[in-house]
Structures are given as structure tokens and as C-alpha cells.
Amino acid sequence: GAVVSQHPSRVICKSGTSVKIECRSLDFQATTMFWYRQFPKQSLMLMATSNEGSKATYEQGVEKDKFLINHASLTLSTLTVTSAHPEDSSFYICSARRSGGITDTQYFGPGTRLTVL
Amino acid sequence: ILNVEQSPQSLHVQEGDSTNFTCSFPSSNFYALHWYRWETAKSPEALFVMTLNGDEKKKGRISATLNTKEGYSYLYIKGSQPEDSATYLCALIKAAGNKLTFGGGTRVLVKP
Numbered sequence: 001g002a003v004v005s006q007h008p009s010r011v012i013c014k015s016g017t018s019v020k021i022e023c024r025s026l027d028f029q030a031t032t033m034f035w036y037r038q039f040p041k042q043s044l045m046l047m048a049t050s051n052e053g054s055k056a057t058y059e060q061g062v063e064k065d066k067f068l069i070n071h072a073s074l075t076l077s078t079l080t081v082t083s084a085h086p087e088d089s090s091f092y093i094c095s096a097r098r099s100g101g102i103t104d105t106q107y108f109g110p111g112t113r114l115t116v117l
Numbered sequence: 118i119l120n121v122e123q124s125p126q127s128l129h130v131q132e133g134d135s136t137n138f139t140c141s142f143p144s145s146n147f148y149a150l151h152w153y154r155w156e157t158a159k160s161p162e163a164l165f166v167m168t169l170n171g172d173e174k175k176k177g178r179i180s181a182t183l184n185t186k187e188g189y190s191y192l193y194i195k196g197s198q199p200e201d202s203a204t205y206l207c208a209l210i211k212a213a214g215n216k217l218t219f220g221g222g223t224r225v226l227v228k229p
Contacts (some may be wrong), residue, residue: 004160034216043121044219045208059216078184093161103149103168103210108161 004096006109013084014117020052021079021112023094029074030096033065034106038091045094048079084116121145121209123220130197130227137193138223140207143189149210152181152192156203164192164205197227212223 003026013019018047031053036044039069044048045067048064050056066088068080081088093111098102122141130136142151149168165174170185179197193203204224207210208217 032215036219044208046216046218049215079210096134103166105151105163105166107163108153110158110160 033077121220127224
């Protein structure tokens with residue numbers, strides 16, 4: 001149980017285009033989903049937290065107009081990188097948590113490698 | 118900025134040997150510490166959630182301890198096997214917080 005899928009696993013796009021990444025909890029309902037980014041040789045950095053049906057909360061320094069997050073259902077959250085540029089090339093990974101308990105486990109997807117040319 | 122440090126960054130272990138590594142964090146306002154194992158091309162796998170000072174948790178040959186007063190956690194692997202090769206991540210939750218702050222990970226390579 002507690003499987004999270006992420007699609008696509010890899011994407012290459014041209015500068016200026018938008019890319020959508022999907023995160024799905026396959027066998028549980030996720031009240032909260034999280035989006036992280038990892039630059040080479042760095043740790044996972046939280047970008048934003050989203051609760052189903054409400055606006056995402058973005059971390060300091062993360063542009064909400066550039067990284068659009070939608071959490072339309074208890075099993076699906078999407079991250080759209082708008083007008084992507086080479087500096088947005090990174091590894092993006094989502095996680096999902098069942099309940100509101102902050103010590104509850106976050107279950108991670110396998111991540112998406114984004115390359116912007 | 119919340120500093121969660123893991124050391125060493127990487128280590129090589131001979132199959133059958135035991136090993137351990139450290140996660141250090143600010144001890145103030147501690148709420149919980151998570152450990153994950155992350156194999157290449159897979160999803161990070163949750164190992165433990167630790168909340169109490171003196172906590173010890175075990176899962177098979179892997180165990181972890183927690184010292185919230187001095188701000189560290191150890192993760193132990195007993196009798197390492199090649200399938201233990203992975204990056205091990207710790208992540209801190211501060212009191213009244215909601216988010217995980219990750220360390221940089223310890224990359225473990227078990228050599229047959």
C-alpha cells in the first residue's frame with residue numbers, strides 16, 4: 001500500500017514552453033501533497049504544500065506564478081512549470097500524506113527529471 | 118535556515134560488515150525526525166518516524182536511535198548486504214511546522 005506515482009519520469013522541453021507534472025496517490029487519499037526540487041548534489045528542497053481544494057502554500061523564494069500547483073482531488077496534484085527556462089532544469093519530486101498529522105509518513109513518487117533546452 | 122547535516126556524505130561497506138552514520142539537527146523546537154531509504158530510480162522509502170528522546174526503532178537489519186537533547190540520530194545497518202546500497206535521508210520537522218527539512222543524505226555502497 002501507499003504508492004505514489006509521478007508522470008512523466010523524464011521530460012525535455014524548449015525554453016519558453018510549459019510543462020505539467022502529475023502526482024497521484026494510487027491506493028490512498030492524500031489530504032496533503034508536497035512538491036520538492038533537487039538540484040545536483042543538493043538535498044531535497046520543499047517548494048510548496050498543497051491541500052485538496054485550497055490554494056498551495058509556497059516556500060520563500062518559490063515563484064507561485066511560475067510553479068502552478070493544483071490539488072483538485074484527494075488523489076491528484078499537478079505542478080506546471082510555466083515558461084520554463086534552462087535554470088528550471090532540475091529533479092522534481094512529490095509526496096503525499098494521508099492525514100493531517102505532521103508526523104505521519106510522507107509517501108514519495110519516483111520523481112521527474114526536467115531538462116529545459 | 119534550518120541546517121540538517123548528514124555525515125558522512127558517502128561510505129563504502131564490505132558485505133557482511135555493519136555500519137552507521139549520523140544525522141545532526143538543531144535541538145530546539147524538535148518535533149519529529151524521519152528516515153528514508155532512496156534507491157536509484159525508485160521512490161524514497163519511509164523507514165522510521167522518530168519523535169521521543171531516546172527512541173530506538175528497528176526494521177529488519179536497520180535500526181535508528183534518537184537524541185533530541187543533543188540533536189542527532191544514528192542509523193545502523195547490521196550485516197550489510199548489496200541490496201542495502203542506497204542513499205539514506207533524514208528529515209526534520211520542527212514544532213508547529215508542517216514541512217520536512219532534509220539533510221543531504223548518506224550514500225551507502227555495499228561491496229560484495
